[in-house]
Amino acid sequence: MPSIFSYQSAEVDWCEGNFEHSEYIAEYYNTISNISFFILAPLILWLNSPYKDFRPLPVCSLALMEICIGIFSAYFHMTLSYAGQLLDELSILWGMSMCYAFWFPVRYFPGFIKNRDQFMWLVLLVTLFSTLMSFVRPALNAYALNCVAFHLLYLTVQELRQCNNSRVHHLAGLMVFWWAVSIGCWLGDKFLCSWCQQLGFCYLHSLWHVFINVTLLYCATLIIYFDVLYESPASEPQLMYWPGETSALALPYVAIRKPQKWC
Helix, strand or coil: CCCCCCCCCCCCCCCCCCCCCCCCCCCHHHHHCCHHHHHHHHHHHHHCHHHHHHCHHHHHHHHHHHHHHHHHHHHHHHHCCHHHHHHHHHHHHHHHHHHHHHHCCHHHCCCCCCCHHHHHHHHHHHHHHHHHHCCCCHHHHHHHHHHHHHHHHHHHHHHHHCCCCHHHHHHHHHHHHHHHHHHHHHHHHHHCHHHHHHHCCCCHHHHHHHHHHHHHHHHHHHHHHHHHHHHCHHHCEEEEEECCCCCCCCEEEEEECCCCCCC
16 A cells, blocks of 8 residues: 555646656646745735734734645645645645634624634634544545635625725725636636647646635735724724735735724
8 A cells, every 4th residue: 555645646636747847746837836825925924014913813823824835735736645635635724714713703603602712612623523524535625625715705795795995895806806717727727637738738726826825815905904894993994005006016905094902
């Protein structure tokens, strides 16, 4: 029986040809495209430094999980090992669970949950159960993780219905656009591989890595904005873009006009 760390022992293989550019890296472009995770993590911290000053744990934890996801995803695509596959998928699972634990709006808590601490314990139990179940059918893990996006989209719609800020609606629209582009690349690589091979372009999954990080930047900014708005409205959060809104590479962030001491 091959080791779980053996090359190509994973249950999944993406469209990119294996070992075409290196004898040590199975999927070369799928591996190096994970650099986008390492770019996103410090970018979120830098752009939202005022928020980090008041709630360092959530945003620093997010940056740390982004780095972990980047490391494990690169390891998976480099080796296509079973261990790499599980580490990649479980890091995403725990990263999403961490975001739910820190940022899920209180008003959406189940009726039997009384406070944030209880909700964190619930999230931990669900995550531990999901972690164990992920070993049952690893090939289904990626589909289950992508389905979480539909719940996030539902929450976004619910929040936008109560928000009249046009800048927030614009940011949410950009987030949904980039998510659609990202998931399109993921599905295309998964189900249209033969067509991609005919075109000589088998790198949609590497584009998924890049575009999903663009999506996460917009998503994180939106989450931070609503967190400040509901937890400390006197801080007067405002959506801004660096270096400017007219820039070809406008990066969103949350400016806090009247910083308050809150936790």
